[in-house]
Amino acid sequence: MSKPYITLLGKAVRYIARLRGGGSALPGLFVEKIDPDFIKRTLSQLPRGVVVVSGTNGKTTTTKIVVELLESQGLKVFTNRTGSNFTRGVAAALLGEVDALGRLDADIAVLELDEAHAVHFVAAIQPKYSLLLNVMRDQLDRFGEIDATAKLLAQIAKKTTDTVVLNREDPRVCSIADALDTQTVRYFGLAPSLASLFPSDDDMRAQTSRQASKLPDASVLLKSLRDHTAMFTIGKEDVEATLRLHGIYNIYNAAAALALVEAIMESSFDSTTAISRLQTIEPAFGRGEVLQIGGQPLEIVLVKNPSGFRLSLQSFQPKGYSTMIAINDRYADGRDMSWLWDVDFDSLRESGVSVVSGIRAYEMALRLQYEEVPVAKVEPTIDEALRTFLTSESPKRIFCTYTAMLALRRELSKITDVERVL
Amino acid sequence: MNIYGDWGNVLTIKRRFEWHGYTPELIEYNQGDTFPKEVDIILGGGGQDSGQDIIQDDLLTIGPKLRELADAGVPMLVICGLYQLFGKFFKTQDGHIIEGIGLFDIETHAGSERLIGNTLVKSGDFGDIIGYENHSGQTYLSANVKPLGHIVKGAGNNGQDGTEGVRYKNVIGSYLHGSLLPKNPAIADFLIEKAVTRKYGEFTPTVIDDHFAQQARLVAIKRPR
Numbered sequence: 001m002s003k004p005y006i007t008l009l010g011k012a013v014r015y016i017a018r019l020r021g022g023g024s025a026l027p028g029l030f031v032e033k034i035d036p037d038f039i040k041r042t043l044s045q046l047p048r049g050v051v052v053v054s055g056t057n058g059k060t061t062t063t064k065i066v067v068e069l070l071e072s073q074g075l076k077v078f079t080n081r082t083g084s085n086f087t088r089g090v091a092a093a094l095l096g097e098v099d100a101l102g103r104l105d106a107d108i109a110v111l112e113l114d115e116a117h118a119v120h121f122v123a124a125i126q127p128k129y130s131l132l133l134n135v136m137r138d139q140l141d142r143f144g145e146i147d148a149t150a151k152l153l154a155q156i157a158k159k160t161t162d163t164v165v166l167n168r169e170d171p172r173v174c175s176i177a178d179a180l181d182t183q184t185v186r187y188f189g190l191a192p193s194l195a196s197l198f199p200s201d202d203d204m205r206a207q208t209s210r211q212a213s214k215l216p217d218a219s220v221l222l223k224s225l226r227d228h229t230a231m232f233t234i235g236k237e238d239v240e241a242t243l244r245l246h247g248i249y250n251i252y253n254a255a256a257a258l259a260l261v262e263a264i265m266e267s268s269f270d271s272t273t274a275i276s277r278l279q280t281i282e283p284a285f286g287r288g289e290v291l292q293i294g295g296q297p298l299e300i301v302l303v304k305n306p307s308g309f310r311l312s313l314q315s316f317q318p319k320g321y322s323t324m325i326a327i328n329d330r331y332a333d334g335r336d337m338s339w340l341w342d343v344d345f346d347s348l349r350e351s352g353v354s355v356v357s358g359i360r361a362y363e364m365a366l367r368l369q370y371e372e373v374p375v376a377k378v379e380p381t382i383d384e385a386l387r388t389f390l391t392s393e394s395p396k397r398i399f400c401t402y403t404a405m406l407a408l409r410r411e412l413s414k415i416t417d418v419e420r421v422l
Numbered sequence: 423m424n425i426y427g428d429w430g431n432v433l434t435i436k437r438r439f440e441w442h443g444y445t446p447e448l449i450e451y452n453q454g455d456t457f458p459k460e461v462d463i464i465l466g467g468g469g470q471d472s473g474q475d476i477i478q479d480d481l482l483t484i485g486p487k488l489r490e491l492a493d494a495g496v497p498m499l500v501i502c503g504l505y506q507l508f509g510k511f512f513k514t515q516d517g518h519i520i521e522g523i524g525l526f527d528i529e530t531h532a533g534s535e536r537l538i539g540n541t542l543v544k545s546g547d548f549g550d551i552i553g554y555e556n557h558s559g560q561t562y563l564s565a566n567v568k569p570l571g572h573i574v575k576g577a578g579n580n581g582q583d584g585t586e587g588v589r590y591k592n593v594i595g596s597y598l599h600g601s602l603l604p605k606n607p608a609i610a611d612f613l614i615e616k617a618v619t620r621k622y623g624e625f626t627p628t629v630i631d632d633h634f635a636q637q638a639r640l641v642a643i644k645r646p647r
Contacts, residue, residue, distance in 0.1 A: 329645065335539070335540070335554070335645075336554045336556060336599060336600075337554065337600060337642075338428070338430065338554060338599040338600055338601055340430075341428075341429050341430030341433065341601045341604070342429055359641065359645075360638070360641065360642075362634050362637035362638035362640075362641055363605075363638045363641070363642070365634045365637075365638075366604050366605070366634040366635055366638045367430075367604070369634050370430075370433050370434060370437050370604060371433075372437075378634075378637075380641075
């Protein structure tokens with residue numbers, strides 16, 4: 001079958017999948033079966049190559065920031081916006097952007113990739129740049145051990161042809177540099193005063209002593225943070241930014257993005273324009289985005305693993321908010337419930353939790369019982385739970401796992417304007 | 423050896439002691455620490471294979487002490503990595519032997535397949551035991567050794583003989599995460615009862631509202647492997 005027909009067929013499948021309100025990967029699967037070379041052929045056209053962003057936490061937000069910053073520097077950027085970061089999701093996203101002849105109108109591609117899928121991807125398509133964010137305990141039912149996850153990220157770095165940007169505060173990521181000899185390596189980091197806000201999984205239970213070892217210089221450092229005002233040190237220059245992003249971890253993701261974009265743009269990097277643009281960025285799909293319902297803000301916060309949940313709870317104060325937690329255990333959520341027991345929920349004691357929902361609602365309620373956090377209602381069915389939750393007349397916040405978030409967004413889109421994500 | 427959510431076991435024991443009217447003291451033991459003089463319950467969790475190498479020397483040093491306590495009836499729960507190291511040895515894929523403390527008459531061999539998923543075990547003493555296993559080690563029990571229970575869904579000790587976990591006096595070893603104790607309060611209360619009767623001669627439990635645990639069990643039992 002010749003190529004224009006593939007593209008058109010793929011686009012037709014995508015359109016139909018959207019009408020059915022389906023998930024994001026069906027069209028990609030379709031292309032994968034009929035035209036396996038599609039992704040490689042399409043991406044190899046790009047003059048400035050492919051950028052891969054990976055790591056346990058922060059991929060989606062960081063990728064979004066990188067895209068906006070590159071656009072601020074005048075580049076046309078292709079990205080897998082859907083947040084479906086398996087290879088199939090990339091194909092699906094490409095199908096939405098190429099013309100009938102399979103051409104992509106872009107200078108560079110920035111792809112958020114799940115760690116395991118990234119390894120296969122980079123074997124076929126070597127990225128010019130990669131950004132490796134962190135290695136955390138996440139979905140151990142998929143990855144087995146965090147050392148194994150670190151090895152996956154090292155593979156991505158080794159296949160990168162130009163520059164690898166690493167988190168110098170994460171020892172497993174930082175040490176990836178030891179395995180690299182041909183690439184340029186750059187780092188993003190934290191000022192020592194902020195480092196204590198990012199406990200690693202190793203620190204969480206064991207008494208690991210943090211040695212003041214010699215850390216490499218960071219090309220971008222998050223120097224200080226007060227509310228929404230951050231100070232970044234870019235090279236030798238201190239730059240202040242007032243951000244719409246919130247949460248310590250999101251602002252650290254911004255530092256990562258700045259380091260990557262500076263590496264890509266090299267001497268033509270315009271930091272003033274970049275910072276200007278950074279200040280306008282809103283939180284991404286399900287990452288603390290705020291919807292307005294009944295005159296009150298509703299925040300949706302995606303939680304995927306212990307460190308992510310811990311940082312989310314630290315970043316968003318429960319006082320004055322009604323809180324809902326929705327936990328599913330499908331493949332994309334993580335099937336092993338053990339992870340809930342590595343999150344401390346005591347910050348919710350005072351305000352309590354209004355509704356607990358999802359397939360594993362009772363598991364979460366049990367977790368809260370042992371943390372002595374009061375739970376007003378347990379309702380496993382998400383649309384029922386949402387209905388109950390929305391009757392409260394206060395600002396609201398929902399912590400949810402991935403498929404629970406998709407269900408919530410479907411329900412919410414019946415009530416209000418929710419960003420289209422297929 | 424505590425990065426796999428087995429904190430849930432510690433929290434469950436601590437909280438249930440409190441609900442039963444006691445004041446528990448939680449002592450964290452890390453390699454090189456002085457072993458506490460008074461111990462009523464010991465809980466140990468899972469970790470990465472690399473973690474096992476790190477604690478091995480220290481564990482072997484306190485091994486005789488742990489065996490002595492076990493023989494004296496001290497209740498203990500050891501999960502996954504520590505379950506393996508409470509046995510005679512763990513043999514890695516390339517034949518390297520990591521010596522255990524020999525408290526359990528069991529041995530573990532590294533397998534090539536990861537045994538992973540929702541698990542249901544039937545036991546005489548505790549009824550249905552519900553958890554989640556995730557291990558590549560295959561553990562074999564010697565002839566007279568009692569397992570914790572028998573597999574209904576899942577792989578268990580080695581995926582072959584249908585056993586899960588092990589019992590020795592008041593010590594329980596198991597591969598089950600979840601964590602194990604929150605959804606299996608019968609096991610938690612067993613450990614607590616043994617500790618209290620050893621120390622005070624008798625135990626009068628308070629009735630604890632385990633409604634959430636019961637409902638969580640009903641859901642977990644139906645989840646696919």
